[in-house]
Amino acid sequence: MLRFVSFYRFLGWSFVAGLFGTGLLAASFYLYLTPNLPDVEQLRHTQLQIPLRIFSSDDKLIAEFGEKRRSPITIDQVPTKLSQAFIAAEDNRFYEHHGVDIKGLLRAATQLATSGKIQSGGSTITMQVAKNFFLSREKTFTRKFNEILLALQIEQELSKDEILELYFNKIYLGNRAYGIEAASQVYYGKPVAKLTLAEMAMIAGLPKAPSRYNPIANPSRALIRRDWILDRMLDLGFIDASQHLTAKDTPITAVYHGSKPQTEAPYLAEMARKELVEKYGDEAYSEGFNVYLTVNSTLQEAANKAVQKGLEAYDQRHGYRGPEQTISIDGPFADENISTTISNMTNYGDLVIAAVKSVKEDEATLLTKDHGEITLDLNSVKWARPFISINRLGAEPKTVTDVLSPGDIVRVKQTKEHKWMLAQTPKVQGTLVSIEPSTGAIKALVGGYDFAQSKYNRALQAERQPGSNFKPFIYLAALESGSTAATLINDAPIVFEDKNLEASWRPENSSGKFFGPTRLRTALYKSRNLVSIRLLKKTGIRTTRNFVSRFGFDSEALPNDLSLALGSAGVTPMQIATGYSSIANGGYKTTPYFIERIEDSKGDIIFQATPSLTPSAIAKLKNREATNRIELIANVSENKASEVSTTEAGTTEDNYEVNGDTNDSISALTPVAPSYYEAESIIDARTIYIMHSILKDVIIRGTGRKAKALKRSDLAGKTGTTNDQKDAWFSGFNTDTETTVWVGFDQPSTLGRREYGATAALPIWIDYMRVALANTPSATMKQPEGLVTVKINTETGKLAKVGEQNTVFEIFRKENAPQPENIPTSSPTQDSPSTTDDIITAEDIF
Structure with a gap:
């Protein structure tokens, strides 16, 4: 019996010792580990890793960057x-x-x-x-x-x-x-x-x-x-x-949903990502920054579609280059081979990958990457004349078999009528930049046909010759130096001091014709090259280069010779758009920007853009602030009146005045307006007004006549085409919107004999501006003081005499207006069409 008692006593003490040992061990662990434990209070302030998100100005998601969603x-x-x-x-x-x-x-x-x-x-x-x-x-x-x-x-x-x-x-x-x-x-x-x-x-x-x-x-x-x-x-x-x-009983419905953008603006998204990484380092990907851009989703989508449509139209004008590849569709694994091939290829723009399964004379059956089987009839492929060279096409196809063969891997596109058409990925590239001239805010930007095809942002990185698109800046320098829209310059062959120079540089008009003494207005809207060269020589190359730099161009990068008159400088579409914005806004220097604000993960603004605003933009901002303040006062006063009605009369202090200024209670509630700078005036507003009127003539009666399809009276612009049609441009504007379009090959080569700014670039501009200007009022520059309108003789540029037939009204700065011939003038309105200024030396060219 004692033996059992001793055994149970041993077990009891062993259990107690075990508990004590366990407790001691646990206490030891606690004492050892506790000092190294983190402060739990950190959880209240923990910053979760949230990706960088880019939004449009109307809160549409553009892109998301970061390892963790x-x-x-x-x-x-x-x-x-x-x-x-x-x-x-x-x-x-x-x-x-x-x-x-x-x-x-x-x-x-x-x-x-x-x-x-x-x-x-x-x-x-x-x-x-x-x-x-x-x-x-x-x-x-x-x-x-x-x-x-x-x-x-x-x-x-x-x-x-x-x-x-x-x-x-x-x-x-x-x-x-x-x-x-x-x-x-x-x-x-x-x-x-x-x-x-x-x-x-x-x-x-x-x-x-x-x-x-x-x-x-x-x-x-x-x-x-x-x-x-x-x-x-x-x-x-x-x-x-x-x-x-x-x-x-519910089946599985889960499928992978990527971070799908609500607005396609990949070039802008990459610009924003790069900016954020430069500003915040790798933390940009995890701190939950929300970046709001200046671009509007509707305008951006319009820009995307306009560029893609324009480049595809150009591409089709130059024929069908054949299938991207041809695969075998024979044997037991034909369907598998087709599916594997097209699934591994990327759709560009609205173009869908498809494989030709069978072909008859009147139709072909294709398997698409995303839309199953489709058919193409003869009308769907009729555009596909074989490409022979940039200026030569083969015969129009008579049957579908003339174009397609079984196993061809091609691209197709669905029309608005849901009909499928044969297509092909353009080799030509293009870009569009749209800016609000009064603020510099970028409203839309496209850097190429498709970001998935090429991430090279041509809007910012492609330095190309602007051709005649650069001429308005040459003419502005001349107008600012005393020339007028009525000044006569001889449109005639260039006379070289050294006959050997003709082999190096022989400029001529695109028509190959010469028109003699020509007024500057006519010369610009008809884009006369020889007049531009003589005008630059008259104004002075150094004077012009220094003047043009006011519009955002690097004077050191501009050629120091007469080729500057024909737009031989290498400039980016963004630089051109910036320069034209200063013309559009009345002569003020604004800086393009695309990030409006940055918010942290809590929604606090940590960056707010401070743009340079023109006087008109500042006035609009102040009017908007005043309107907001009036509404705020009304709302607060209404609330206070409601409070008074529910309390005893005389017990509520009246801190809000309905008809007068309010006290600090209202001031504290007034939203703080974004800061800004006043834009610098870089040219006489009168000179800009005259240029507006000339560039309107480009659209009314000049090389930009296609833009009349928009049926607006407030549009102005200029086409541009370089030698051998390697670059095609159009820049156009009213005072609210400026848009520049460029079309060309990444490796400069001719676009073709009949491809000019008016045929390759202007249609893109029109398609975009049709959306950008929809339901907007006319936006024309107000005429500044100090201008006069005078009737002149169209042939001499001088003051018209009573009874003369060939006359027009022209706008002049008051001090440059033509005077009756018996009164001497300090600023002549025309140059002799034959002077020693016509002689071109080697220094003028090289």
Whole structure:
């Protein structure tokens, strides 16, 4: 008997010693680890890694950059059933324990003891928060003990809802999705508020093993996990039998939803990304910056379509170059070969990859990458005359077999009438830049046919010769130096001092004809090259170069010879657009900008653009501020009146004045207007007004006549074509919008004999401006003081005499207006058509 008593006593003391030892060991761990634990308070201020997002001015997503897709939400935005699905799957005693679930830990320990492997960690949601925010993922006892201690501390510092919110925003759920909102968008393309019960359970099954239970990669396993969670929700009383049955009968609908932009502006997105990285480094990808651009989504989409349509039209004018490749469609693996080939190719613009399966004389059957089988008839391929050279095409096809053969890999495009047409990816490139002249804000920008095809941003990087598109700046220098729109310059062959120079440079008009003495107005809107050369010589090359630099051109990069008159300088489309903006806005220097503001992850503005504004833009801004202030006063006064009506008369202090100035209570509520600079005036407004009138003639009766299709009286612009038609330009504007278009090959070569600014670039400009100017009032420059309108003789440029027939009204600066012949003038209105100024020396050319 004593032996049994001694044995039980031994067991008892052993148990006590074990408990004491365990407690001592735990205390030792606690004392050792506690000083190294992070401060739980950090969780309240933790910056989650949120990607960089780029938006248009009207809040349309343009692009997202960053390794992790995350869209933080508050606990109030999480549907109750979604919270319950996660609790059922991960921690059904979440609202009962204090951070550590003893039952869960004992279950994990039992599994370890019986199997020799760690099968589950017994982690609560709180412990997972501790691990995800502070600890590594290594499976060690030290990390687990740290996890337990941190979980206990977190429960003391944070509420259950705060812990859940951290968990829902931090947890990794596969496919780069961090947090439940990102997962909802990735797998179902919608926010968590619109998820069905089955979809909620599917997402709740992901934390355990995001790859193993992924509904896209492993749908069968994901389905088992989802149904188990639905069973748990039923057992816990979170759902009823009817909801349970309906959800379990729901098939898997998850598909991958990439971060799809709402507005296609990839060149601008890349510009913004580069700017943010230069400003903030790699943190730009994770700090949750939201960047709002100046571009409008409607105008940007119009620009995209206009450029693509214009380049495709040019490409078709020069014939069909044949299929991109031809594959074998014979044998048992023909369909597989076709599908593999087209699935690995990229669609550009609206052009869709397709493989020709069969061809008859009157139609062909094709398999497309995204639209299944389609047919093309003869009308769909009739444009496809064979390309022979840039200036020569083959015969028009008589049958579909003249164009297509089985196995051809081609591109097709769907028309507005949903009819399919044969197409091809253009080799020619183009760009469009649209600017608000009064502020410099970029409203639309296209850097090429398709960003996926080429990331080279031609709007900023392509230095090309502008040709006649540069002439307005040459003429402005002359007008500012005393010439007038009526000044006569001889349009005649250039006389060379050295006859050998003719072999090096022999300029002529595009028509090859000469028209004799020509007024500057006529010479510019008809784009006479020889007049421009003589005008530059008259004004002076140095004077002109220095003057042109006011419009944003680098004077050192401009040629120091007479070729400057023909636009031989290498300039970018952005530089041209900037220069024309100063013409459009009345002669003020504004700086193009495209980032309006940057907000941090909390929505606080950390950067606000400070543009240079013209006087008209400043006046509009102040008027808008005044209107906002009046509305604010009215709203506040109305609110105060309502308060007075519900209180005793005389007990409410009247802090708001309805008819007069308000006190500081109103001032504090008034929105702070963005800061800005006053734009510098760089030229006499009268000179700019005269140039406006001349450039309007380009559209009314000159090389830009096609623009009359827009049926507006406030448009002005200039075409441009370089030697051998290597570059085609059009820049046009009213005072509200300036747009420049360039078309050419990346490796300069001729566009073809009949391709000019008016045929290749102007149609793109028209298509874009039709949208940009829709429903907008006329925007014409107001006539400044100091101008006079005088009737002149069209042949002499002098003051018209009574009874003369060939007369027109011309605009002059008051001091340059022609006078009666018996009164001497300080500024002649015409040059002799034959003077020594016509002699061209080597120094003028080289």
